[in-house]
Amino acid sequence: MNRLTIRNFCVISHIDHGKTTLTDRFLELTRTAKTGRLTERFLDSNPIEKERGITIKLAPVRLEYQGYILNLIDTPGHVDFSYEVSRSLAACEGAILLVDVTAGIQAQTLANAYKAINEKLVLIPVINKIDLNRAEVKATSTSLQNMFGFRETEIIPISAKTGENLIQLIKAVIERIPPPAGKPDKPLQALVFNSFYHQHWGVIASVRLVNGSVAAGDRLQFLGSGAEFQAENLGYFLPQMQPAPGLSAGEVGYIATGLKNISLCRVGDTLASSGLSAIPPLAGYQEPKPMVFMDLYPIGNEDFLRLKTALEKLSLNDSSLHFLPVSSATLGSGFKIGFQGLLHADVVQERLEREFDLELISTNPSVEYLVDLRTGKTINITSPAELPDPTLINQIKEPMIKLTIFTPKTYLGAVMQLAQSRRGSLINQQYFGSQVQLVYRLPLRELVSDFFGQLKSLSSGFASLDWEFLDYQAVDLIKLEVKLNRETIDPLSQLVIRSQAAAAAKRLAVKLKAAIPRQQFELPIQVMLGGKVLARETIKAFRKDVTAKLYGGDQTRKDKLLKKQKKGKKRMKQVGRINLPQEAFLALMR
Numbered sequence: 250m251n252r253l254t255i256r257n258f259c260v261i262s263h264i265d266h267g268k269t270t271l272t273d274r275f276l277e278l279t280r281t282a283k284t285g286r287l288t289e290r291f292l293d294s295n296p297i298e299k300e301r302g303i304t305i306k307l308a309p310v311r312l313e314y315q316g317y318i319l320n321l322i323d324t325p326g327h328v329d330f331s332y333e334v335s336r337s338l339a340a341c342e343g344a345i346l347l348v349d350v351t352a353g354i355q356a357q358t359l360a361n362a363y364k365a366i367n368e369k370l371v372l373i374p375v376i377n378k379i380d381l382n383r384a385e386v387k388a389t390s391t392s393l394q395n396m397f398g399f400r401e402t403e404i405i406p407i408s409a410k411t412g413e414n415l416i417q418l419i420k421a422v423i424e425r426i427p428p429p430a431g432k433p434d435k436p437l438q439a440l441v442f443n444s445f446y447h448q449h450w451g452v453i454a455s456v457r458l459v460n461g462s463v464a465a466g467d468r469l470q471f472l473g474s475g476a477e478f479q480a481e482n483l484g485y486f487l488p489q490m491q492p493a494p495g496l497s498a499g500e501v502g503y504i505a506t507g508l509k510n511i512s513l514c515r516v517g518d519t520l521a522s523s524g525l526s527a528i529p530p531l532a533g534y535q536e537p538k539p540m541v542f543m544d545l546y547p548i549g550n551e552d553f554l555r556l557k558t559a560l561e562k563l564s565l566n567d568s569s570l571h572f573l574p575v576s577s578a579t580l581g582s583g584f585k586i587g588f589q590g591l592l593h594a595d596v597v598q599e600r601l602e603r604e605f606d607l608e609l610i611s612t613n614p615s616v617e618y619l620v621d622l623r624t625g626k627t628i629n630i631t632s633p634a635e636l637p638d639p640t641l642i643n644q645i646k647e648p649m650i651k652l653t654i655f656t657p658k659t660y661l662g663a664v665m666q667l668a669q670s671r672r673g674s675l676i677n678q679q680y681f682g683s684q685v686q687l688v689y690r691l692p693l694r695e696l697v698s699d700f701f702g703q704l705k706s707l708s709s710g711f712a713s714l715d716w717e718f719l720d721y722q723a724v725d726l727i728k729l730e731v732k733l734n735r736e737t738i739d740p741l742s743q744l745v746i747r748s749q750a751a752a753a754a755k756r757l758a759v760k761l762k763a764a765i766p767r768q769q770f771e772l773p774i775q776v777m778l779g780g781k782v783l784a785r786e787t788i789k790a791f792r793k794d795v796t797a798k799l800y801g802g803d804q805t806r807k808d809k810l811l812k813k814q815k816k817g818k819k820r821m822k823q824v825g826r827i828n829l830p831q832e833a834f835l836a837l838m839r
Contacts, residue, residue, distance in 0.1 A: 252499035253428045257457070259322040259337040261365060262347035263355035263713060267377040271347060271409035272310070272323045278415055279312040279319070281487060309340075309443070309455060309501055310488040317423050320501040334361055336516065339532075340442045340457040340501065343371040343426030345418070346397075350376050350384040350406070353684050354392050356653050356715035362397060371426050374399045375418060380408040392681050429459075429499030437461030437469070439496075439504075439520040440531045446562055450482055450505035452514045453490075457501050459531060461522070464495035468523035469504070472530040476513035477523050478506045511561055539571045539587020540648065540718065541614050541697050542631040543594050545601070546583030548608040553582045559605040560584060563597065570597065577740060580610055585631065591697060614697045615744070619646040619721050633728045633742035639779075646721035648693040651676070653686065654704070656712040661685050663707040671695035690719065729754055729783070731761065732775040754783035762786040 262268045312319040322337040338344065344365045348358055365372055374393050379386055390404050405421060407414040443455035463469065463480060470477040482505035484493040496502045506514060519530040547556050564570040571587035588594040591614060601607050620628050621643040630636055652673065656664045664687065673689040696716065704712050727750060731741035745753040754776035761774050765788060772788040
């Protein structure tokens with residue numbers, strides 16, 4: 250294979266800008282997929298991707314056009330899957346920066362472009378959807394020139410839907426993106442940029458060969474885990490796996506390891522020939538830090554091991570997934586899972602339920618706090634149960650993010666009001682035609698509490714956001730405890746900001762009253778801060794009409810029965826236990 254005829258590139262854009270449609274047209278033009286088999290969103294193999302119209306996993310495919318080998322990696326567009334984008338960029342020399350002509354530059358467009366620039370990739374600016382009547386090609390082109398410094402002649406207007414100017418774009422990929430720089434005669438160095446589990450072949454590694462070559466039957470090793478294996482099967486993605494006799498420097502393909510232990514193959518590891526331990530490992534990837542935490546519990550405790558196996562398989566090709574076992578007196582055994590964001594959490598839960606046939610309960614999303622103790626030690630907490638006694642705490646720090654919002658001018662006031670109500674402080678404000686870029690410093694806990702939903706509602710769906718972690722900042726955080734019939738119920742505790750404690754306590758008390766069924770005795774609900782009651786609600790007891798059997802006599806007979814009932818209710822309240830069904834607890838978690 251002549252590496253000078255190889256081009257490795259990916260397509261990056263904001264969500265819904267037509268990235269996957271463009272890859273479908275590439276498959277058609279290069280006749281990679283047979284016309285009868287080509288379906289819409291062909292590279293989105295997961296049913297969730299097709300149903301939601303989003304890409305959640307990178308997907309490589311090998312295209313052939315006029316003697317050139319084009320290795321294309323389809324990438325996600327949502328901020329929660331930015332780690333997938335970074336892995337795609339590391340395996341490429343260039344990227345198509347795709348912008349929707351009707352929406353203009355959006356938050357994720359900017360974030361992905363800067364990632365590509367930092368990786369020193371060649372960017373090809375492309376304006377999509379020029380076939381639409383409301384297309385503003387000139388304005389979008391000017392925005393790209395002003396923001397990134399592109400020349401007008403570099404920008405290619407296309408329609409991924411109709412295929413207009415697609416030939417021009419493919420020629421630009423061949424002419425502008427350089428061939429890979431690796432050498433086949435050097436010792437093998439292959440970067441693992443993805444991996445998945447095959448029922449018959451075991452763990453399969455998606456690799457980009459940087460140097461050297463590999464043939465079927467070679468003995469290989471992972472430099473990170475030290476695991477050795479024989480490469481019995483290898484080849485290309487067309488996009489289905491197509492066996493080949495070998496791979497050489499610059500190529501993208503797969504290698505079946507035969508390993509059954511999925512932890513031995515990690516994304517970012519380096520593959521080398523067995524016995525050559527002196528070969529330096531490739532740079533790999535920065536370990537993703539989970540930002541949102543949720544607990545997942547199986548409905549039946551007998552499914553705990555099935556959940557553990559499912560999470561291990563998902564984490565094989567999703568290195569941003571972190572999980573630890575947890576136990577709850579109410580919900581049994583489960584796992585605390587760290588995600589990159591709320592959509593990431595939602596997709597993972599749906600995959601667990603659909604692909605592994607699990608019924609799951611999820612808790613409210615939370616973030617990780619740093620607690621500095623008076624002893625000088627710092628601990629990490631993600632739930633109220635982990636918070637130490639207040640007398641032992643020196644200070645608590647919460648994660649802060651840099652939040653970038655793009656919104657039309659029409660909705661600027663409402664968007665700014667939303668950010669400020671969520672404790673955001675404005676860093677920068679910049680105008681790009683009809684769009685406004687707002688940059689805020691914002692607590693991450695405010696983002697996970699339905700910030701994105703409110704932003705879409707206020708802006709009629711036109712605003713977009715991107716965020717990145719900044720640092721930790723001191724916060725006055727306290728724990729609200731819930732007492733039912735003067736008994737503390739730990740799973741119902743919440744961590745809140747002190748200034749918001751009274752309002753949060755009232756909301757929690759009202760929600761509990763609506764969720765908990767009536768008992769045989771009067772049930773007081775108390776939400777407390779330390780020993781102080783901040784909010785109280787009372788659930789009235791069921792009452793039997795003990796006077797119904799009386800059909801005559803004076804009032805003293807009724808009073809006697811009512812007094813007897815009152816004494817019984819009082820005694821039951823003292824010794825009775827609360828019936829808190831799982832359904833009520835789930836209503837609170839949701």
